[in-house]
Amino acid sequence: MTDEMKTQAQSYDESQIQVLEGLEAVRKRPGMYIGSTGPKGLHHLVYEIVDNAIDEALAGFCTEIQVTILPDNVVRVSDNGRGIPTGIHPKEGISAATVVYTILHAGGKFGGGGYKVSGGLHGVGASVVNALSEWLKLTVKDGTHVHYQEFHRGDYSEPIRIIGDTTETGTTVEFKADPEIFTETTEYDYETLLKRLREQAFLNGGIRIIFRDERDPENVQEEILHYEGGIRQFVEYLHEKRGLESLSKDVIYVSGMDGDSFAEIALQYNDSYNEMILSFANNIHTADGGTHEVGFRSALTKVINEYGKKFGLLKDGTKLLGEDVREGLTAIISVKLTECEFEGQTKGRLGNPSVRPFVEKLVTEKLMNYFEENPTVARAIFDKSLSAQTAREAAKKARETARRKSAMESASLPGKLADCSEKTTEGTELYIVEGDSAGGSAKEGRDRHYQAILPLWGKMLNVEKARIDRVYGNEKLMPVVTALGTSIGEDFDIEKLRYGKVIIMADADVDGSHIQTLLLTFFFRFMRPLITNGKVYLAQPPLFKVSKGKKYKYAFDEAERDKYIAEFADADGNTSKVNVQRYKGLGEMSSEQLWETTMNPETRSMMRVELEDAEKADEIFTVLMGDKVAPRKAFIEKNARYAQNLDV
Ligand code: 1YM
Numbered sequence: 001m002t003d004e005m006k007t008q009a010q011s012y013d014e015s016q017i018q019v020l021e022g023l024e025a026v027r028k029r030p031g032m033y034i035g036s037t038g039p040k041g042l043h044h045l046v047y048e049i050v051d052n053a054i055d056e057a058l059a060g061f062c063t064e065i066q067v068t069i070l071p072d073n074v075v076r077v078s079d080n081g082r083g084i085p086t087g088i089h090p091k092e093g094i095s096a097a098t099v100v101y102t103i104l105h106a107g108g109k110f111g112g113g114g115y116k117v118s119g120g121l122h123g124v125g126a127s128v129v130n131a132l133s134e135w136l137k138l139t140v141k142d143g144t145h146v147h148y149q150e151f152h153r154g155d156y157s158e159p160i161r162i163i164g165d166t167t168e169t170g171t172t173v174e175f176k177a178d179p180e181i182f183t184e185t186t187e188y189d190y191e192t193l194l195k196r197l198r199e200q201a202f203l204n205g206g207i208r209i210i211f212r213d214e215r216d217p218e219n220v221q222e223e224i225l226h227y228e229g230g231i232r233q234f235v236e237y238l239h240e241k242r243g244l245e246s247l248s249k250d251v252i253y254v255s256g257m258d259g260d261s262f263a264e265i266a267l268q269y270n271d272s273y274n275e276m277i278l279s280f281a282n283n284i285h286t287a288d289g290g291t292h293e294v295g296f297r298s299a300l301t302k303v304i305n306e307y308g309k310k311f312g313l314l315k316d317g318t319k320l321l322g323e324d325v326r327e328g329l330t331a332i333i334s335v336k337l338t339e340c341e342f343e344g345q346t347k348g349r350l351g352n353p354s355v356r357p358f359v360e361k362l363v364t365e366k367l368m369n370y371f372e373e374n375p376t377v378a379r380a381i382f383d384k385s386l387s388a389q390t391a392r393e394a395a396k397k398a399r400e401t402a403r404r405k406s407a408m409e410s411a412s413l414p415g416k417l418a419d420c421s422e423k424t425t426e427g428t429e430l431y432i433v434e435g436d437s438a439g440g441s442a443k444e445g446r447d448r449h450y451q452a453i454l455p456l457w458g459k460m461l462n463v464e465k466a467r468i469d470r471v472y473g474n475e476k477l478m479p480v481v482t483a484l485g486t487s488i489g490e491d492f493d494i495e496k497l498r499y500g501k502v503i504i505m506a507d508a509d510v511d512g513s514h515i516q517t518l519l520l521t522f523f524f525r526f527m528r529p530l531i532t533n534g535k536v537y538l539a540q541p542p543l544f545k546v547s548k549g550k551k552y553k554y555a556f557d558e559a560e561r562d563k564y565i566a567e568f569a570d571a572d573g574n575t576s577k578v579n580v581q582r583y584k585g586l587g588e589m590s591s592e593q594l595w596e597t598t599m600n601p602e603t604r605s606m607m608r609v610e611l612e613d614a615e616k617a618d619e620i621f622t623v624l625m626g627d628k629v630a631p632r633k634a635f636i637e638k639n640a641r642y643a644q645n646l647d648v
Contacts, residue, residue, distance in 0.1 A: 083143075245270060460519075
């Protein structure tokens with residue numbers, strides 16, 4: 001051995017020890033590095049690797065990224081960048097590529113220059129993915145050679161080596177998540193990955209991401225995500241997907257720099273009453289907003305008010321509020337900073353103080369210019385805001401009337417409500433029941449001590465097509481509001497909820513799911529904390545009664561029905577004495593049956609409505625309850641499973 005070889009071998013051993021200690025920490029507390037070891041953490045592995053490829057694209061060296069889910073949930077990420085450097089790292093004495101994949105926090109320290117723009121949950125990157133993978137294979141092409149190295153749970157037995165020649169450049173990583181770590185599941189969800197990759201393609205306009213799912217060889221899926229228009233196309237995509245009509249043809253786009261900080265904003269108004277502002281900092285979604293969003297909002301309010309003042313269009317002495325100018329707005333805000341400060345419990349809020357005045361000034365100046373150059377669009381936006389203001393004032397009047405009325409009638413409950421005798425909320429339940437006949441059975445069957453029944457009938461207001469002023473005084477919805485006691489919108493107060501649980505009981509048919517969806521839309525838009533506090537449930541009435549003689553069982557789907565038929569069959573499999581009754585509606589059940597199957601807390605099964613993803617839920621409600629048929633049809637065809645079993 002030469003002296004040089006000796007020192008190399010020595011530092012190789014030293015790095016090996018360091019590697020094992022570092023990666024051992026990751027395997028001991030994976031949650032600290034990837035947030036969780038559930039599905040979220042699993043998908044995070046892919047994002048970490050993809051982020052490195054996106055960084056390379058942002059540095060201007062890579063144009064295409066391929067992400068493929070292979071059979072057995074192996075993931076392959078490949079880019080056509082420069083390839084991770086493979087030369088000996090001066091400090092560690094081993095290949096830089098090996099350092100990146102084995103030493104914690106290695107990622108951004110090399111190279112320098114330019115900002116590290118993308119980055120996952122904690123930006124620790126490749127070595128964390130390696131530590132949490134059963135195996136990982138790294139291939140680097142540097143235009144001359146193909147370099148290759150393999151790892152097992154972050155550890156390696158052979159250094160990186162040359163396995164061939166090439167004229168190409170790029171990096172390919174293939175890995176299999178470790179089932180010892182991801183005990184819940186190692187299966188990737190196509191839609192989850194697609195959504196995130198699409199988002200990255202919009203945020204980094206021009207990059208081409210090719211996403212493939214090859215897990216089922218019979219049914220390979222491929223999606224090419226390539227948007228030259230960047231976040232402008234993101235806004236168009238969000239409108240199209242929801243079947244929303246835009247107020248003007250063009251998406252408004254502004255961008256600018258302040259020192260090393262970059263900000264860009266794309267916005268467009270649509271014909272709905274909802275606002276959707278999605279903000280990002282260094283390509284990370286800031287779900288709880290932050291300084292970039294605050295800057296944008298105040299600029300928007302200011303510019304539209306200025307416009308009104310300039311042309312004398314504002315009603316005397318009034319001002320448009322933020323909520324007025326954001327009605328029907330879809331906006332994407334993306335900032336890229338050298339250093340992001342993320343705040344809050346889930347690190348979902350951007351904290352950097354200087355970003356607020358930067359974005360505010362940028363949007364104010366550029367939007368003012370835009371309004372001057374595009375007077376027709378400016379006027380349409382102003383008029384829309386003004387109509388929102390008018391509606392807000394009407395809602396205020398309606399609210400005051402509703403308040404005065406309820407004060408006068410001192411909590412007079414709806415006539416149709418059969419209240420429970422228990423006066424505290426403890427253990428009490430309100431059943432909202434479709435139809436008078438089912439309501440009758442429910443009233444008879446219930447435990448009147450703690451179960452209240454509110455029957456609903458007839459066609460209900462679709463709140464997706466109405467503003468709050470129409471909810472006040474609506475004869476179908478107001479009984480629900482009064483029975484719950486909480487009021488709606490800004491006035492909503494969960495402390496005033498009169499029951500412990502709110503249970504929607506509807507037929508298991510098309511009309512039933514329609515009424516269920518209408519009520520959920522209403523709760524989602526006007527009483528959202530009712531859902532986020534886990535107060536809303538869906539009753540699960542059985543579909544079949546399978547009986548033989550005096551024995552019977554209730555079945556909640558076809559599979560269960562067939563199971564019970566088989567159970568009740570004679571020893572020789574004869575089912576001629578088995579009787580199957582199909583319930584077409586709640587009204588067909590006797591009050592005893594309804595109690596036994598759907599209302600008795602000891603025996604019933606219910607679904608709790610949870611809000612896993614408010615953005616997704618928003619989309620579902622817009623598409624399902626909005627007035628465009630084509631996107632709804634597409635949605636239902638694609639999500640037949642979800643549409644039947646709405647789990648918002
Ligand atoms: C499939 C994942 O990791 N691509 C990738 C990573 C790097 C580079 C190029 C790269 C970066 C730099 C210089 C630099 C990384 N290199 C490093 C480190 N794709 C993927 N493509 N040359 C190449 O940042 O200066 C870390 S990531 F540290 F080795 F330079």
